[in-house]
Amino acid sequence: MQIPLIISNTTDLLRIMPDDILCVEAEGNYSKVYSIDGDAVLVSFQLGQVENKMATQLGSNATDFIRVGRGVIINRNYIFSISLGRAQIALKAPRGKKHTIEASRESLKVLKQLVDQSLEERSEQ
């Protein structure tokens, strides 16, 4: 059973299921949470603080999320493409729009290795 992620401050509260999160992008001292429906909600927490909330609230579901560099947390289940050439990663949920994010080539290289590795592990099983 999934547990929702709750991001709450003195004036606002966001409650979202992990599977509904496409990614979270840093916006200076704020973060923007993108849902798979294409909605985006700005929350008044830095990306590291959002990462902390994910790690503490989501239990085993937290490992679905990968922090890529300083700027973004992605839901690995929605990785659509990784382009080292363009230094871009595209995320896409079923029936959702493609969402493209720029990241460093080095971090994408490592991310690609991680995804390739999970493919190998799946093949071995």
Place this chain on the structure above:
Amino acid sequence: MNEHKDFYDNISDNEIRVIGSHLSQSPDGAKPSEKNAPSGKQRQWWWWAILAAIVVATACTVLCMLLMGKDAPDEEPAADVSQSYETVAIDSLVMTHEDAPAYCEERNDTVNDIILHIVTPLGCAPKLHLGRLPENDTTMIMAVQAADVRGDNGEIAGAYIYEGELKSKGKSKLGFCAIVGNEITLGRQAETPLFERAIEENGYFFRQYSLVNEGKMIDIKPKGKSLRRALCCYEGRIVIIETAERESYHDFSQALADLGVEEALSLVGGEAQFHYTTADGTNHRIGTDVSDRYENVNYIVWR
């Protein structure tokens, strides 16, 4: 808690980290390696190193400024940075739409030998405007340049929200103006919920130097003299106050505070554009149009 905070902030642009597993991987490692939060000794070493670097950098900066007599950089005034953790109350003001025809009232006042030109828009409401001002727009009662545009890249300096869309980020300047719904708010705060409200409610937001906050002058670092202009909350209204002569920020801030201004936000001064229409229908046109050079030139426009 701080230990966690340190860990979650501790990632470079070239690394990735699987959340919840404390697995980090950098490009030099072929396999994901266990990268738990740094040990106490490691963290202590890093803190000492960072502290030493800050002390050395500060000492060098102070020394350079003393020796060379240079001004502090305009973009990040040291005074503002040092006060960024203070909690400051925000004044909210509602602009009322009056039935009478809109116009601007102007008068002069002298404080500390500084002549202040005070222009009060009446019966009209402010919005931000991005790009060149429309010509022959008779509904425009007042227009004044708002946020600074950076000379190096042409981007707007500091956070800027236009009709709910975030056009620029940053908060090196703590002062802000938010126009959300029927309220215009001037204040001085590093983080304000009005930022989010401006996005959610298709509002407007920009940052500038705060010159007066809660009736007290803010002594910002940039020196030098110029024609100064400010967006102010004064006697329960939003007004524009400008100097007739070239003045320093310090003297202008002090004059505004002594005048009794509750909140004041610096606007682009010097040759920046300032248009307003008085009751007799005269269109006053001050300043130079620079929209050809800077596409992000922006204004507050009252209609």
